[in-house]
Amino acid sequence: MLKKPILFWIFLMTIQVGSFGQPDTNASYQSDTMRVNRYIEHCGKILFFYPDSSLKYVDTILQLSKKTNYQYGLVKAYNLKGILSYVNKEPDEALKNYRIALKYAETTEPPRLKALVLGNMGLVFKTTYQHDSVVTYLNKTIQYCEIHDIPDILSKAYLDLGTHYSNRGNYVEAAQNLMKSREIMTSVNDSMQLVYVYNSFGYLYMKLNKFDEALYNLKKAIEIDQLVQKVNILANTYINLGELYFHTKKDYDSALYYYERAVETAIPHEKDQIQMVLSFTKGNIFAEKKELDSTILYYQKVLSDPLLEKYPDREAGLRVNMGGYYLYIKDVKNARYFLDSGYKLSDSLGIMVFKKNALMALSELDSLLGNFKGSLAYYKQYKIISDSLVLAEARNQMAVLEFEKDLAQQKYDNHLLLEQNSLKSKQILNQRNMIYLSLLASILLVVFIYLLYYNRGRIKKLNMQLSVKHHDLTLINEELQVTNETLNTQQDQLKALNNSKDKFFSILGHDLKSPFNSLLGLLDLLVQQWDIIEDKEKREMIQSLYTSSEITYQLLEEILSWGKAQQGLIKCQPANFNVVQKVRLVTDLFKSQLKEKNQQLRIELSPEMQLHTDSRLFSQVIQNLMNNSIKYTPHGGTIIIDSKSTSEEISVCVSDTGIGIPEDKISHIFNLDCDFNRPGTDNEKSTGMGLILSKEFAEIMGARLTATSIDEKGSSFCLSFRKK
Template structure:
């Protein structure tokens, strides 16, 4: 089967990936046609004759569809019977006939009826076959979620009933769908599952197709040599098989590989035209359409835009193309890029928007990435810089979602540092384990020696009892000392074992902390960096065409995003230091009123900008034991949050109360409030997210996490009470100075 090409030209990734044929294998006969012919000719039962005719029709689906339809029409009265298995088989046969007659709507109607009836009556084999066809019909219509559901259903049923034939076909078909979604590793896994079944069944014909699919999968995974080896395996096996001729698809895919991976356009065109010469002139199959698009892509790579456009236009003349949103989207996006190069921006924009709409409908991420990139260039060339930035950010968002390995690579250096620390801790624990084991062995030797000595003493004791009561008491005391020493040694062993348990728990906690840390990094750093990349790319590509106000606004946005990203990194590193015990509580006696007053002075300008009032209701001369830097950071974080989430003109109050040995400080705001389901885990790093304030102010998402760490470090606790739309009250405790 043929695949469409991926082109990179002038920093534009024109991605048109694999186009799968809608059916790999013909219906496998599950019955003997001679036996069916005997039943049709000799049975006196009308119902048996109708049932046999419906099954016998399978023999003619490819070669004599009219004869097959006549047989099925003669079998139609079976629908009036109560033989649900026969009715299910009839619906399945009608679906298969319409499938091979290229009537997808009618095929869907009959296969879905077969699926429903067989599902309710547990006709598993009919159900698995019908579900597989329904899945592929949904794929043709661009309904990818439904396609995956029905194909996975087929695999599940086949695993239960041990039907390798239908499982093989379903694995192959679902691999095609995952390739369309850009999930190439999952696609590869299903191709390999299909290949395993085929090798066990020694099915060389189907292996030809699967080798071809594996070549496509490895190409998409950037393993070009492995890809070429599977294409060549498919060609060699194809040459030995009289039942199948896949030279067109194999040549097309080799051309694609040379163009996209080896960057050899001449070799690519050689294989494309070799495939074209093997096709009949009146061929209107999907393979020919794919081949036309790939030839157009090759000429685009040569900058021969007119010739490329001619091939794209020829591919759009076929009804199959216009009825296939997957193909149509790819060609429209290609044509949009051609018109951009020809400076026909209106036509390029219309084609790009329609191509993007179809790509979003069929959930083709590579298509969407390329469409957003093309529209970014169009908007930039037309001076629509806000729209250009939106398309660029949408492109990076899709890349982050589909190619998440790139995100992991961005923090790989931090992971190496962290893993090194983790290994050091583990090595230390292993060393202590080894030392303890040596001590245990040594103690065991002492115990054995003690037992031997005890036995010797006991023998001596027997004789000594006869001689002297005084000597007996001395020996008893010695035995008691030996036993006490053994007990003490056992206690030491127990203590060491407990220490090992605690160290293992600490290692587990370290690992959980690492997971949380990198989860926040990969989640919260992605957005700011995407915005920075967008503005910087726009400045880099369109600097001369931007006005001075536009440049200043973009620089302000870059400065604002950079500052927020820096604050997030500082908070993350502070949090990490608390987890490793590098931040300590240097407690001193502090006046809570003065701490509150100085914190208000720092944030007053921000509050004035939103016409907000800050009220210090903390009485003077209330002294607490706290670290000045830590409590100041806590107050500033909580006050900044209150200002950020309170509306213009709001009032923010700071009050307190004392009870027993603690003071409880309350910070009241009139903000937007917090949903109840978020309040319980508000201070956990796993729930730290970037949230905008009432006037779109940005935060780091880590403030409340640090606040809790600092409060707990000073011996206090923190909580929140809030109601949506009515504001929030953040409360924390600190030890009072009792002097």
């Protein structure tokens, strides 16, 4: 195993002696430039495997290029020096070399030299968290490549820009750029670059919590990588697979397996930093399992790794996690140190998730120490960041929905265009057939006139043939009518989807805006008149703020759940369970509300009653129906949960003696476009999303949700399951 490196060094020394051992007068310009080109080609092959050895080649390339004023060699030398600095996590040195390379590339052919340098500069700015510069330089690369027709670097720039947007959480822009990259790579049949595209799509789908799509793309990247054998990102792909199983499935064994595979397949200069990632992940896994001794063992191992200072984002996350560990074991001194340092580093890098986690832990730490004022201050900062992240995620999810809707529209338009082309082709064929038939009829007519008295039988036969052709044309026209009716039906469905989307955005714009106006008004009043307002009024206002925030959060949860159901992200996971046990777990959540309104709850279910469906979705539907009954039943009323059975179905029903639902509204309460949102008997607020969401969950379980009501006398909602 040791012989190959020794032979390599001997070979390298021989090259260097040959390069500098001869007098300058014996080396022509042509031989020097040919030698530089050979060194450039060889350096490109070993750069990522033996970066230290590559540096010696780069120095030789630079010296020979300077001696002969070889502009191409100078661009390549400084570009390679920039890559080596980038690999060694020295971004400032990398940018310095790239700027020199860019200066030489401005006046050097071919144009792809400048494109390469611009793209590399964009990648370096990613490591220094200068996000605007990343976008600027990659867009410069794209514009330059489009002008000079450089498809391979153009596709790479779109790929890098898409990956950057994925890391920043801008999933729509990420998908758009990755799709452009994939389109270009497919057109030029670039299998090597397709590995990177599939890997990036896998990472994007992982961010969107789409496990199956992410797994498919990452497996596809590995498949192509192993076939091409010229791409060296297997380790990166295995890391993404580990992240996918860890964060999406909480499958720790699979996550560790893929992280170990990443270490095994890593190229030499990446192995140490991937080993560090593996240690960090093991610490996180043990933290999830509450195995504290193993957690701190791996965290300390990462903290002492000299490579950590080159990855400030990982150091920020590590310090926040260690602060959380020490807070958990009540080591307040170490908890304070690591949480403060983790927060400051996260703040300098603009990593909002780490900042949020650090602020929440600092709030708990001050609360533990009795510093409730400091705890409240940290919690307010945490709440601001948390709310901004939730809103940003909601906006992003809506943008993704809009993007997917546009994709669906494009597919529909393409399908419609294909149908139209098919119809035109059939019309042309029919017209051609009609021409042929007309021509044949004319010929036959002449023959008919000529042989009028000799060929009567032939005339009858031809008439029959014409009848058959006419019948065929009739069938074709009927098929065209059916196709047109299908297209009209699809167009109506698309209009219905657009109407649902408009109503959805209307709910967001009205029902989310109103609570926030209330929150802002109360908060402004507290800020402006804190010293004037009595303590009792302050408590009432803070309680009002809490209630409004809780309602707003519940609405947002319901809207996001509805969005997930619409996308098919919520799957039914059926299993047998005892109905009474599940119902009692739900009703226990409403004990205080039932007591407050002096309402009587009667559960009239058989203790042995079993169902085979998704218990989580079943419980959510019962919870929504209970909440609805309590809200619209007056003080002293009665709520009954019982079952009904027929030969085909078994139902669980929630009935009440509340105010009921008007007859003209009962058929619309499960529709998104229903505007019947009245307050409860104690003026409780309602958006109607609970019933809409319950209807969605019922359909996911394969059940029916029905409602019957008598105005001012009460309502009954039944969740019905077909008997097996």
